[in-house]
Amino acid sequence: MRYYSTNGKAPMATLHEAVVKGLACDRGLYMPESIKMLPQSFFDNIDKMSFQEIAFVVAQAFFGEDVKEDDLRHIVYDTLAFDCPVARVTDNIYSLELFHGPTLAFKDVGARFMARLLQYFIRQEGKEQVNVLVATSGDTGSAVANGFLGVEGIHVYVLYPKGKVSKIQESQFTTLGQNITAVEVDGVFDDCQALVKNAFMDEDLTAHMKLTSANSINVARFLPQAFYYFNAYARMKALGKSDNMVVCVPSGNFGNITAALFGHRMGLPVKRFIAANNANDIFYNYLKTGKYEPKASRQTIANAMDVGDPSNFARIYDLYKGDHSAITSLISGATYNDDMIRESMRQCYSDNSYILDPHGACGYRALSELLQPGECGVFCETAHPAKFKETVESAIGADVVIPERLAAFMKGTKQSVEMSKDFASFKEYLMNV
Numbered sequence: 001m002r003y004y005s006t007n008g009k010a011p012m013a014t015l016h017e018a019v020v021k022g023l024a025c026d027r028g029l030y031m032p033e034s035i036k037m038l039p040q041s042f043f044d045n046i047d048k049m050s051f052q053e054i055a056f057v058v059a060q061a062f063f064g065e066d067v068k069e070d071d072l073r074h075i076v077y078d079t080l081a082f083d084c085p086v087a088r089v090t091d092n093i094y095s096l097e098l099f100h101g102p103t104l105a106f107k108d109v110g111a112r113f114m115a116r117l118l119q120y121f122i123r124q125e126g127k128e129q130v131n132v133l134v135a136t137s138g139d140t141g142s143a144v145a146n147g148f149l150g151v152e153g154i155h156v157y158v159l160y161p162k163g164k165v166s167k168i169q170e171s172q173f174t175t176l177g178q179n180i181t182a183v184e185v186d187g188v189f190d191d192c193q194a195l196v197k198n199a200f201m202d203e204d205l206t207a208h209m210k211l212t213s214a215n216s217i218n219v220a221r222f223l224p225q226a227f228y229y230f231n232a233y234a235r236m237k238a239l240g241k242s243d244n245m246v247v248c249v250p251s252g253n254f255g256n257i258t259a260a261l262f263g264h265r266m267g268l269p270v271k272r273f274i275a276a277n278n279a280n281d282i283f284y285n286y287l288k289t290g291k292y293e294p295k296a297s298r299q300t301i302a303n304a305m306d307v308g309d310p311s312n313f314a315r316i317y318d319l320y321k322g323d324h325s326a327i328t329s330l331i332s333g334a335t336y337n338d339d340m341i342r343e344s345m346r347q348c349y350s351d352n353s354y355i356l357d358p359h360g361a362c363g364y365r366a367l368s369e370l371l372q373p374g375e376c377g378v379f380c381e382t383a384h385p386a387k388f389k390e391t392v393e394s395a396i397g398a399d400v401v402i403p404e405r406l407a408a409f410m411k412g413t414k415q416s417v418e419m420s421k422d423f424a425s426f427k428e429y430l431m432n433v
Helices: 015-021 040-048 051-063 069-079 107-125 139-148 167-174 189-201 203-208 219-238 255-265 282-289 313-319 324-330 338-352 358-370 385-396 404-410 423-431
Strands: 002-005 030-032 086-088 093-097 130-135 154-161 180-186 210-213 245-250 272-277 331-335 376-381 417-420
Touching (some): 015 107, 015 210, 030 219, 030 313, 051 219, 086 219, 093 219, 093 358, 107 154, 139 180, 167 180, 167 385, 180 189, 245 255, 245 358, 255 272, 255 313, 272 358, 338 358, 338 385, 358 385
Parallel strands (some): 093 376, 130 210, 272 331
């Protein structure tokens, strides 16, 4: 399958080229030329299939033309060495638990898949090292770093805003060493993302080293996130709860909900979607006004959603040909400040004995407020609450147990490179690598 740029000024690319380049030469995001509808027989039997079996069918529709069947099956099954189950919170609200992977965050799925697909292409080429640049507001960095850790032929640079990710999150990508370098940027997430995008556009850098990105701008990162929405539907269907199903996605850079929308275009029977924002309400305002007006990001307790100019808005806009009415007919929005997020965590724990992380709290609250009679809602619990231990414990008034594999990261020694948000400094650093 070929891929085009959302800006429409770059040459068409193969999957191989789109994955390795990450960003098109006109600064646009790659989109598949077509999105295949899955057969009705797949949905008729989906509740009898395993997560891996479901994901392989979806992966074939996306990547089957470009990756050999046995190799693709291996990539999918190796990626999904853990489950993404649904858990009952109330009679009509369920949590899609995406924190059962190695770094206890939803991004483990996309990061692990991309690492394996990129290695597949590198082995085909037999060429020089690929350098992965990734900006993170929290969980992306840990998921990508651990997904690529020890992968031959790939070096990862994780750019993160100094003092604006939790200590637990920071420990997951600053203590690894090997082929992982943490770059501590004196700025906010948007500054980190700008450094990554500018690096791709710099001719000196791209001549000096082969660069790609593992942010959700990369098709190999965001597309596999569609897997768990199909799995959620399957598990809800097995419970007899799949009719009039609403999916709510806590949204920051919008790769996660974009993957869900691609699933919908492939035939996934979801009635509608809700994008739940924290105080960074750019998309929420777009839904209300039809005007997309990026702003400087605001720091919140749901830090992975602290994005003031979400990259994947371009994909949503392109998917629906810029038709605001088409977008709003399928997607509604919600926005919550820190106090509201804390209250949602407290209330959910008090009423249901279910512990939410700050991001999942946005999703839970949106469903609590926006579900209509006869609908059943599934929200993404995107990270384990222990990754935000102090914030969650202060909200619910109870202890949050840290899983053993998360505690292991916190015992490591921090290693990072301090960097200003000035691109010239970052360029000089990379040119001297």
